[in-house]
Amino acid sequence: MGAAASAAVVAGFDPSRRAWATGESAGVLDRVPPLDGELVVDDAAREAVATDLGNIVRHKPHAVLRPGSAKDIATMVRFCRERKLSVSTRGQGHTTHGQGLSAGLLIENKHLNKVHSLTPRTAVVDSGLKWMDLTKAAFAHKTTPPTLTAYTGLSIGGTLSVGGIGGLVGGLNSGLQVDHVRELEVVTGTGDIERCSRTHQRDLFDAVLGGLGQCGVITKATLDLIPAKENARTYALEYGDTAAFCRDLRTLIDRPGVDHVYAELFPPGTNATYKLYATAFFDSAQPDNAAITRGLSAAPQITDAGYLDYVFTIDNAIDELRETIGWDRFIKPWYDIWLPGSTIENYLAEVVPTLTKRDIGPYGAGLIYPQRRALTTRPFPRLPKPDGTRWAFVLDINTVAEQAGPDPAFVEEMLARNARLFARARDAHGATLYPIGSVPFTAQDWRTQYGDRWQAFHAAKRRYDPSGILTPGPAIFG
Ligand SMILES: Cc1cc2nc3c(=O)[nH]c(=O)nc-3n(C[C@H](O)[C@H](O)[C@H](O)COP(=O)(O)OP(=O)(O)OC[C@H]3O[C@@H](n4cnc5c(N)ncnc54)[C@H](O)[C@@H]3O)c2cc1C
Known part of the structure; x- marks a missing residue:
């Protein structure tokens, strides 16, 4: 096992106390097999992965695996399975409702990064x-x-x-x-x-x-x-009106020469209700501004950036929030759904006027992302049922609290808001969940989410995780 300088490295599992133990433990231990990485139980290591970006759910794991290889993960999954301990994997922990947390073993996967x-x-x-x-x-x-x-x-x-x-x-x-x-x-x-x-x-x-x-x-x-192209030219356009915004959104997602489109949405009382961004990537030949913006109802602001500067725009903004306000410590009850192309406009017209500034917060964002359906091939990201349009949209109301620190009343209010918004979006607008956020889900909600794929998902779970130890966070299979 790779040596940890100060971390309390696990020697084994004490079956009588159902607890991991370090070398000083008195009891008879089931010894942890040799690992390329390390398994630690010190409080700092466990505390660092006890919640995710949402700061809503907490599960402090009993042990943290810092894997040195896939073999380490396999070894520890087998070890945990024999002892009926739950195992979750953490990437960067940026979900917001405890999806990747575990009270058993937490695999800190950032250590495998080649x-x-x-x-x-x-x-x-x-x-x-x-x-x-x-x-x-x-x-x-x-x-x-x-x-x-x-x-x-x-x-x-x-x-x-x-x-x-x-x-x-x-x-x-x-x-x-x-x-x-x-x-x-x-x-x-x-x-x-x-x-x-x-x-x-x-x-x-x-x-x-x-x-x-x-x-x-x-x-x-x-x-x-x-x-990759060297550069990115972005056309930013503002709208107060849902119909005009949706008209230009539909125009731009099908316009030749446009490589990417997304939009921000804002609560009533803000200068603009929507900000639409269309981007064309280019090397030396400049994009044709007139062709790209032809017939749009708003005047674009045009910005050029190098490709990497463009790609890292949000990273830089988040880094700044981390440094200036300690963004990681804020509660983030995010609401993220897929909407069919046929209902996005009605949904926006229904929901956006009801939003308050608190629904997004000074450090949050409302976002809309189009996805061409014909290019999606995998069964389990659950896009809405086909509706005859070529598009599906992700809509995010990525709420961030106004100040850092715990606020149980705010959590309760926002989780109730998300549950209410989602029930209506699913039942009246054909939405499905994009499961990165904080929408409370029952076992029946998960069945509805997977629909005709539920049986296949369940069969795969039984086959590949027969003891049901992996990733309990979303409680999909009970
Ligand atoms: C500022 C910001 C912007 C974002 N923008 C986008 C966006 O543009 N598009 C988009 O799609 N999403 C976006 N997201 C959401 C993001 O995709 C999810 O939060 C995603 O889960 C984050 O990856 P992560 O490494 O933090 O995963 P984690 O939160 O660590 O894990 C996510 C889930 O996957 C499981 N998991 C993690 N690693 C593995 C693995 N190796 N094997 C099996 N299971 C694993 C975890 O247990 C957990 O259930 C954004 C999030 C933030 C904070």
């Missing part, structure tokens, strides 16, 4: 690597992942477990991040290390991509890369 190889078309990476680091490495060879989240300080395993929508790259001309995976290495809930792809062990491949960590721990991934 880029194993890069070719012009593919990258082979450890799943604990951040998208930011892959993007920098790929861009040095003039390539990029085809889909990048708005914030790239997220782990590859984390976003592949939820879907990975194109916050700043992708969505119009590429699928979700899960649609650009060629092969995976996965440690299943039985502690086996498996490889899977569209053609090999497909049920496992299907079940882990967008599968919320229910059937295995993704340890390695072979991902698509595409050629």
Whole structure:
């Protein structure tokens, strides 16, 4: 086992007390097998992973695995399975409702973070690597992942477990991040290390991509890369009116030459209700501004940036919030849903006028991301039922509290708001959950969410995690 300088390294598990123990323990221990990394139980290590970005749910794990290899994860999953201990994997811990927390073992996957190889078309990476680091490495060879989240300080395993929508790259001309995976290495809930792809062990491949960590721990991934352009030109347009905004949104997502589109939404009383951003990537030949903005009802503000500066815009903004206000400590009861193309406009017209400033907060954001449906291929990120349109949209009301620190009344109010908003969005507008946020869900809600895929998901769970130890956070299978 790799030595820890100061961490309390686990020697074994005391079955009589059902507790992990260090070398000083008096009882008879089930010895932990040798590991390439380390297993620790000191309070600082456990406290650091006891909550996620939401600061709403707390589960302090009994032990933290800092894996040195996929083999370590397999060893510890087997060890925990024999003792009926829950196991969760943490990427960067940026979900907001305890999805990746565990009262048993917590695998701190950020320690597996290598880029194993890069070719012009593919990258082979450890799943604990951040998208930011892959993007920098790929861009040095003039390539990029085809889909990048708005914030790239997220782990590859984390976003592949939820879907990975194109916050700043992708969505119009590429699928979700899960649609650009060629092969995976996965440690299943039985502690086996498996490889899977569209053609090999497909049920496992299907079940882990967008599968919320229910059937295995993704340890390695072979991902698509595409050629990167040097620059990004962004056209920003403001609207007070939902109909005009939606008209221009629909125009821009289908407009030749536009590579990416997203929008911000604001509560009533703000200068603009919507801000729409359309981006064209380019090398030396400049985008045709007149062609891109033809017929739009608002006047664009145009900004050019280098590709990496563009891709890291939100990372820089979040870094600043972390430094200036300690953003990590704020409560974040996020509301994130998928809406069908046919209902987005009615939904916005219904909900946006009801929002207050407190619903978003000074450090939060309301966001809309389009996704071309034909480019999505995986069964488990649950997009809305096909509705005859070519588009689905993610809508986020990413609420952040007005000040740092605990506020149980605010949590209760916002979770109730999310439950109410979601019930109406699902029942009247055909929404599904994008499961990164804080919407309380019952077992029946999960069944409804998976719909005709529920049986397949359940079968994969029984096959690959028969003892039901993996990722209890979302309580999908009880
Ligand atoms: C500022 C900000 C911007 C964002 N922008 C976007 C965006 O543009 N598009 C988008 O899609 N999302 C976006 N997100 C949401 C983000 O995708 C999710 O929060 C995602 O879960 C974060 O990745 P993570 O590494 O923090 O995962 P974690 O929160 O650590 O994990 C997410 C879930 O996956 C499980 N998990 C983690 N790693 C593995 C693994 N290797 N194998 C199996 N299961 C695993 C965890 O147990 C947990 O259930 C954003 C989040 C933030 C904070």
